[in-house]
Amino acid sequence: MSETRLEIVTGAAVLAAALGFLFWAGRGAEISAGTGHYPLTASFRSVEGVTVGSDVRMAGVKVGTVTDLELNPQTFFADAEISLRKDVILPDDSVILIASEGLLGGAFVEIIPGGSLTNLEPGEEILDTQGAVSMLALMMKFAGGGSEDGQ
Numbered sequence: 001m002s003e004t005r006l007e008i009v010t011g012a013a014v015l016a017a018a019l020g021f022l023f024w025a026g027r028g029a030e031i032s033a034g035t036g037h038y039p040l041t042a043s044f045r046s047v048e049g050v051t052v053g054s055d056v057r058m059a060g061v062k063v064g065t066v067t068d069l070e071l072n073p074q075t076f077f078a079d080a081e082i083s084l085r086k087d088v089i090l091p092d093d094s095v096i097l098i099a100s101e102g103l104l105g106g107a108f109v110e111i112i113p114g115g116s117l118t119n120l121e122p123g124e125e126i127l128d129t130q131g132a133v134s135m136l137a138l139m140m141k142f143a144g145g146g147s148e149d150g151q
Contacts, residue, residue, distance in 0.1 A: 036086035037064065038122035042096045045131035047078040049107025050098055056082050056109045057099075063088045066109060078131075082109060090126070091116035097130035107132060 047069060056064035064084040072079045084090070093114030100107050111126075120126065 037083040038086055039067070040082050040084055040090070040120060040122070040124060040126055042080050042082070042126040042129050043072065043075065043077045044080060044098060044129050045077055047080060047098055047107075048132035049100065050080075050109060050132070054106075054108055056084065056111060058088065058111045058113065063111070080109070090114075090120045092118045092120050092124070093128065094120070094126055095128045095130065096126045098132035100133075 050066060050069070052066055052069055054066045055062045056066060064082050066080055067083045068079075068081040070079050071077075082096075090111065091114040093116040095112040095114065097110050097112070098107055099110040114128075
């Protein structure tokens with residue numbers, strides 16, 4: 001009888017731990033109840049290092065997520081859709097750019113708010129964009145920039 005009781009207590013503890021983990025994972029993915037988001041779009045020359053699910057940050061704080069990335073066949077730019085928290089209201093002259101966490105770190109999307117009195121509405125496009133800067137291209141430019149005649 002005591003073995004059955006021990007098995008029930010152990011099973012309940014494992015179930016509680018699993019539910020706690022699911023709650024924690026849900027909060028990290030911002031899928032818990034009560035969080036509202038709205039979509040915005042932007043078009044970048046390059047989104048190197050950014051994928052669907054990448055962070056969107058303001059002042060280093062996560063305020064949203066990249067929800068879609070597609071190549072625009074007319075402009076050959078990467079069209080991105082982001083999901084931004086409803087409590088973050090952006091002026092329509094805000095800047096959105098691809099930033100890096102460091103030399104070897106990943107990339108994320110950063111928003112720098114503007115000063116306009118008019119705000120972006122859900123579904124609108126952020127027009128002022130800056131694409132990803134290729135670290136390899138920068139190093140090649142630095143390494144090859146020692147002389148003007150290329151020697």
